[in-house]
Amino acid sequence: DTEVTQTPKHLVMGMTNKKSLKCEQHMGHRAMYWYKQKAKKPPELMFVYSYEKLSINESVPSRFSPECPNSSLLNLHLHALQPEDSALYLCASSQELAVSGNEKLFFGSGTQLSVL
Amino acid sequence: AQTVTQSQPEMSVQEAETVTLSCTYDTSESNYYLFWYKQPPSRQMILVIRQEAYKQQNATENRFSVNFQKAAKSFSLKISDSQLGDTAMYFCAFAHPTGKLIFGQGTTLQVKP
Numbered sequence: 001d002t003e004v005t006q007t008p009k010h011l012v013m014g015m016t017n018k019k020s021l022k023c024e025q026h027m028g029h030r031a032m033y034w035y036k037q038k039a040k041k042p043p044e045l046m047f048v049y050s051y052e053k054l055s056i057n058e059s060v061p062s063r064f065s066p067e068c069p070n071s072s073l074l075n076l077h078l079h080a081l082q083p084e085d086s087a088l089y090l091c092a093s094s095q096e097l098a099v100s101g102n103e104k105l106f107f108g109s110g111t112q113l114s115v116l
Numbered sequence: 117a118q119t120v121t122q123s124q125p126e127m128s129v130q131e132a133e134t135v136t137l138s139c140t141y142d143t144s145e146s147n148y149y150l151f152w153y154k155q156p157p158s159r160q161m162i163l164v165i166r167q168e169a170y171k172q173q174n175a176t177e178n179r180f181s182v183n184f185q186k187a188a189k190s191f192s193l194k195i196s197d198s199q200l201g202d203t204a205m206y207f208c209a210f211a212h213p214t215g216k217l218i219f220g221q222g223t224t225l226q227v228k229p
Contacts (some may be wrong), residue, residue, distance in 0.1 A: 031215070042207055042219030043161065056214060088159060101149025101168075101211025107161035 004108035006091050012114045015081060021111045023074040023091030031055075031097040032074040033105070034066060035090040043090055049074060050097040081115045088112050118143045120210050122220035129198045130228050136183075137193045137223050139208030145169075149211040152182070152193045153219075156204040164206070167191065195225075203227045 004025045013019050023032065031050045035043035048056035049068040063085075065077040074091055088110040094103035119142045129135035141150065152164040167175045167184050174182050179199075183192045195202055208220040 040205075040222070040224075042222055043217075045216050048215060056216065058216075090159075090161065092161070098211065098215040098217075099213060101151070101166070101217075103215075104163060104166070105161075105217070109158055109160040112159075 004091055004093055004106050006089075006108035006111050008111060009109065010112045010114075012116060013078065013081065014116050015083070017081075018077070018079045020078065021076040021089055021091075021113075023076075023093075023108060024072055025093045025106070026072055027093065027095075027106065028071075029093035029095050029106070030071055031094045031103070032068060033092040033094075034074070034076055035092065037088040037090055037110070039088075047076075048097065055097060078113075081113075083115050086113055086115045118145075118210050118212055118218050120208055120218050120220040122208055122223050124223045125221070126224045126226070128226040128228055129195075131198055131200060133198055134194060134196050135198055135225065137195075137206050137208075137225065139191045139193070139220055141189050141191060141208070141210050141220075143189070143210065145213065148213075150182075150184070150191045151209040151211070151217070152180070152191075153207045153209060154202075154204045155207065155222075156201075161207075165193065198227045200227050200229060 034046040037043040047066045052068045067075040090110045091108045092105045148169045150167045154162045165177045179196045205222045209217045
């Protein structure tokens with residue numbers, strides 16, 4: 001199994017809603033990542049977890065709250081989002097933290113989020 | 117600061133022909149990794165090829181090969197015998213020592229039948 005599974009594939013939410021994105025992998029990877037991607041733009045790193053501990057937070061607004069309950073699961077909790085937060089949210093994993101690029105990242109297909 | 121530049125926003129190629137996508141980067145690191153990722157309409161980012169700067173030999177993966185010029189900080193991707201399934205957005209990326217991938221702006225490649 002070399003898949004990173006993200007659910008849901010599409011999500012529409014209002015600015016007052018609370019929702020969560022889920023990412024799962026069963027490859028035994030110990031590093032997991034959240035990226036945000038606007039249309040026709042490159043992905044931008046949001047968070048990195050290594051061994052279930054937050055390793056990198058790229059100064060992401062607090063309305064995005066990551067959680068890594070175990071080594072196979074990564075969540076992104078959303079609250080009071082703005083329309084400009086509408087984007088594709090990609091999850092990725094690697095065997096270990098990809099320091100200097102020595103690890104291969106496996107990406108999921110993303111959750112397309114629309115904030116109304 | 118590390119930067120990655122892709123100067124070709126869009127390209128097209130006829131099926132079975134060869135196309136080269138350009139990428140330049142800037143870094144003060146001596147050893148690092150460079151990548152080409154492909155993002156088809158399915159939206160999943162797929163690693164196409166990886167090059168370690170320490171290795172002089174250019175990486176190849178089947179129909180995909182790179183021309184890595186370390187002194188010029190250039191890392192181009194050559195796709196031979198282009199196929200319709202190669203239609204995608206291609207991102208050049210540099211691996212920051214923290215583990216963060218720094219992407220270029222992308223090149224949209226259309227393979228025409």
